[in-house]
Amino acid sequence: MPTTLPLPYDYARRVVPESADMPPAPASLRVRRAASSDLDDLVALELRSFSSDRLSRAQYRRHLDSDSALVLVASANHHLFLGSAVLFFRKRSAVARLYSLATRPEARGQGVGAALLEAAAVAARRRGSRALRLEVRTDNAAAIGLYERHGFRRIGRYARYYGDGTDAWRYEKTLG
Numbered sequence: 001m002p003t004t005l006p007l008p009y010d011y012a013r014r015v016v017p018e019s020a021d022m023p024p025a026p027a028s029l030r031v032r033r034a035a036s037s038d039l040d041d042l043v044a045l046e047l048r049s050f051s052s053d054r055l056s057r058a059q060y061r062r063h064l065d066s067d068s069a070l071v072l073v074a075s076a077n078h079h080l081f082l083g084s085a086v087l088f089f090r091k092r093s094a095v096a097r098l099y100s101l102a103t104r105p106e107a108r109g110q111g112v113g114a115a116l117l118e119a120a121a122v123a124a125r126r127r128g129s130r131a132l133r134l135e136v137r138t139d140n141a142a143a144i145g146l147y148e149r150h151g152f153r154r155i156g157r158y159a160r161y162y163g164d165g166t167d168a169w170r171y172e173k174t175l176g
Contacts, residue, residue: 028076029112031115034072042060043057045104049102049105069086083107083113084101085119087123089129094130095131096131125175133172153171153172154169154171
C-alpha cells in the first residue's frame with residue numbers, strides 16, 4: 001500500500017536550508033498529491049512547460065490511478081498549479097525515479113522546483129526508497145543547477161535519450 005504525504009504538504013516546513021542561490025518558495029506554496037479531478041490542469045501545465053517529450057492525458061490518467069506512481073502538484077491556491085512532479089516506484093527496489101518535473105514558465109526561479117524536489121524526496125523516503133534518480137537533458141542548465149544544488153550527483157549519460165536526439169544526464173540523490 002503506498003504511503004502518501006500529509007495533505008497538503010506545507011513547504012514552509014521544509015528541511016532544506018535557504019541559500020543565496022535558492023530563492024525561497026512563495027509563502028502560500030503547497031505541495032499535495034494530485035487527484036483525478038486535477039487531470040485537465042496537469043495536461044495544461046504539461047503543454048505550457050514542455051515543447052516536446054510531453055506526458056499525454058492518457059499517461060497522466062494512468063499515473064493518477066497507479067499504486068506504483070505518485071503525481072504531486074504545487075500550487076499557490078488550489079486552482080493555480082505552479083508545478084508538478086511524477087515519481088515512479090518499482091516493487092522490491094530501493095530506488096525511486098523522478099520521471100517528470102514541470103514548472104510554469106512564469107513561476108521558474110521562485111522555489112517551485114525546490115518545493116517539488118523536497119516533497120518527492122519525502123514521499124520516496126516514506127515509501128522505503130534509499131535513492132532518487134532522474135534523467136535531464138544535457139542542454140537544460142537551469143534544471144541541472146537545481147538538481148545539483150539539491151544534492152543530486154551525476155552518475156551517467158544516455159546518448160540520444162530524448163525524442164529530438166538530445167542526450168540525457170542521469171542523476172541520483174541518496175535519501176537519508
